[in-house]
Amino acid sequence: MSARVLVLNCGSSSIKYQLIDTEDAAVLARGLVERIGEEHGEVHHESRGTSTNHQLEIPDHEAGLKAMLEVFDAAGPSLADADVTAVGHRVVHGGEAYSGPVVIDDAVEDTIDQLSALAPLHNPPNLVGIRVARQVLGDLPHVAVFDTAFHQTLPPAAYTYALDTGIAHHHGVRRYGFHGTSVAYVARTAAEYLERDPQRTNLIVLHLGNGASATAIRAGRSVDTSMGLTPLEGLVMGSRSGDVDPGVLLHLLRSGQLSVDDLDELLNRRSGMIGLCGERDLRTVHRLAADGDAAARLARDVYCHRIRHYVGAYLAVLGETHAVVFTGGVGENDAWVRSRSLSGLRGLGIEVDHVRNSSQMRRPRLISPDGARTAVLVVPTDEELEIARQAVAVVSP
Template sequence: MKTLVLNSGSSSIKYSLFDMGEQSVIVSGLIERIGEAESRHRFELHLADTEARCDEKNAIIGDHRQGLQNLFTLLSECGALKNAAELVCIGHRVVHGGEHFRQPVLIDADVIEQIRQMIPLAPLHNPANLLGIEQAIEQLPSVPQVAVFDTAFHQTLPPPAYHYAVPADWYRQYGVRRYGFHGTSHYYVAKRAAAHLGQDLRALNLITLHLGNGASMTAIANGQSIDTTMGMTPLEGLIMGTRCGDIDPALPFFLERSHAFSFSELENQFNKHSGLKGICGENDMRAIHRLAEQGNESARLALEMYAYRIKKYLGAYYAALGHVDALVFTGGIGENDTWLRQHCCDNLHALGIEVDRNKNQSGDAECFAINSDSAPVSILVVKTNEELEIALQSLACVQS
């Protein structure tokens, strides 16, 4: 059984073709710079009886239709996919499902229209996700297509957690509320953590930390999300690579009124030029560590601020949950940055959170523990796999 996962961006298509029997990747890749003078298609092949290999092709890919044609040509030429009949389904990542979508769903005309209506909630993401869906349906109309939503896992948030203290009509008329994102990743690593601990996820309280260029944390009670740091948009919460996270809501009004910033300019600054990049000029955590080691004070400040914001939310979510069985670090930073994991958890012994420095430095499995043996709270590092989770949910959807 083969399932194709597509993540369509405004000028890119990220994809993975899975053998669902083995839950293994056959081909994965990224088509980027779509619509530019020269596009790039990077991919990795993991075919049976052949060594894995990486390759790159440059071509002119004018739009997403051409991008998918390029993809399907590659899959055919390398023998990964002989014809569309080999595909059980295509799973699409969709960033925003609003309150309407709590589970993955087979895509039809009504679903497409619902995703279109939610574009105001995710103007940077949903249009591109929708474009990928429409082009995939056009090219492979006989293959079932499934939408898997980043927001779905957080639809279990209780009202006190998802409402904002703004006029109540804003929620009813405009959908203003906390939705949360990265739900596919938070759910995947929560399941992996439960398996590692040998317990039923429905019996566990977890705090999951998805730390990458985009970053969010989720409080999970008995297997369900009850709070998460991202809000109505992915801008709220933790400090991120280029996003500011939590700020004083009056800051945009001050800058507009006193310094003539337009709101569109402020939106661009808060999303693309703030966060770590705004503090020290870099948003790659590896580069920031190098600068800090060279004595760059702005880089040191960025690291301390990043860890401090996470620690504040750890305390808040511990209080919200009442007790915590495990912390789960994931994402490119969460999986690889030993300094950050240590500093996020420093001086939290009273909460039962204590990192073993040797375990933290030496672990390299897809799931491993870094807590001290005597600590009551497990601290796990789990390699996330959002594409596999989308494939699993898509397959379950078409088989139900």
């Protein structure tokens, strides 16, 4: 059977795609359909070492997927001749319904729709992409890969909030965790780098990007993670708050004259690094801090303090920890954040070699000194490859 998968990640106004051969991890083509529903849409496509860009009217996702198919036909490789095995879809929230990838049928669509209450910003556009793709590419099996699935191994003590049990159960309130597709890929890759059996490896994975999370992995399974019912909880992010005393929200409702919608806007779009210093891009924050901007310096310190806080907590959760692993846009590229986040942990067996940490290699690498009790790694993530591999595993006989 062919091992080629078309991976789709559908947002509210965009479609990211890759055509991947899972046998050798080769990306045969990749692209982005963006500005769907705006006056002028755009299609960016890369294949065979060349790139093409088109501007055209893209009123909806159906038009966006058809534009994608047309650029495949024009610029290659032709999907009709590419022997595609399946279409893999990234879906953010699978709730308690899915602990792994699943072939999509109407019942799966309905469940994803019902779970939109838990991920109102993500599941609806994911579902639109699935429905349209099943119409446009109806001759192929479609597979949903859920960001929450990897964390379905969390023990009850880790996923249960100390709320009234009846209310929590009625509304599906528990820790679900996110970034699971990325963490699954990174954890397996880290174990391979360490030449260890994944089922005998304990890791702390720090996925640091515009969204950020920490995950404790024992014997290859997620046992604790920082994101909760939604992707808001945990680490400081680009525009999301991370951990906040829930009493703060009650205080703002009562005395700050903020509505529920105002709080949603505050926590998701006006907090995190933007809320602290007005910038979400760490590169800009570093420049401001170097110029003496006190708000930028504090923002960096808060960001790294929260990471160190979770590393310490997860060392306690795991006991023996074989590696701390950085991934994501910030985790893979920001040496200052990596060093600062782990500073002061030498007594716990964790330290960073500053020469190794400064390397810009785009492959898994060690950044701790020789002989350190706990390795520190940088592992570039590849969510699309992980989605493709999971899709192939589901549809293969």
